[in-house]
Amino acid sequence: MSSHEFVVEDFDLDATLGSGQAFRWQRVSGRWSGVVGGHWLRLTQDPETRVLRADIVPEVDDWRWLRTYLQLDCRLADVLDSFPKDAVLVEAVGKWRGLRLLRQDPWECLATFILSSTKQIVQIQQIVMLLCERFGEVIATDDDGSPVYAFPTAARLGSVGEAALRDCKMGFRAPNLLACARTISDGSLDLEAIRKRPLNEAREALMRLPGVGPKIADCALLFAFGFAEAFPVDVWIARVLTNYYFNGKPVALPVLRSFVLGHFGPHAGYAQQYLFHHIRMLSKSS
């Protein structure tokens, strides 16, 4: 096992990993456990000093990949300063400052959000866990002696068949995931090339995949490809926008999407994540 400590500013580990942008993190007695880039990773944050500690298996001596995943070198203050000073957004930032957008693996991010449609986050986590246990490579052994699995590759998932995927409780999403896995593993779509394209082209390319519409494309663009303007509109965000920005009157989804384009600025997706986390936490506590 390798260990490393990161001295960070404006970083809230609980808000970051608990805000529904990645589905493989588990919090057990204050310690987060997950898998990133083929490594089993445990993360804690000192409540006083805010120092971040990472323990990983297998060992490494280069930690740049983790700095990238956690976006430690992003100057959060600049991002937050760019937000419009809307009441609800100011409230969200005041409460959750330190929430970061992760920089996830494109395939894992795309695949897990294909599974996310009309599913609660706990159920998405359950489906993803089944998928990893059944088709992922073993990368470590945890403290109980249980295997720790990598997220399955596109090539692997493309080869297992629809019935085996449906068996992971993903229902009607199975054919979509299967088709995407095959499109990517056979080279028809190069995910890494998408990163270099303009936002609109990247978005259109992703939306050609079955089961990938505007929302899921925006999630991948924001959480994996680093397009800070991408603004996923799901049921929670639609609710927040209509309640706080349109006086509670029902607004068509396309109208909401065009509104956020001009309103939230160059880091709109970041603002979206603060709004999303804030209202979800509000609804949990009530």
Add this chain to the structure above:
DNA sequence: TTCCAGGGTAAGC
């Protein structure tokens, strides 16, 4: 029971 969940799609206005 009924409603709802980090939606997408195709058919119908």
Add this chain to the structure above:
DNA sequence: GCTTACCATGGA
């Protein structure tokens, strides 16, 4: 361009 039914599955 916007609305609706349908798609599995399980939690509340």
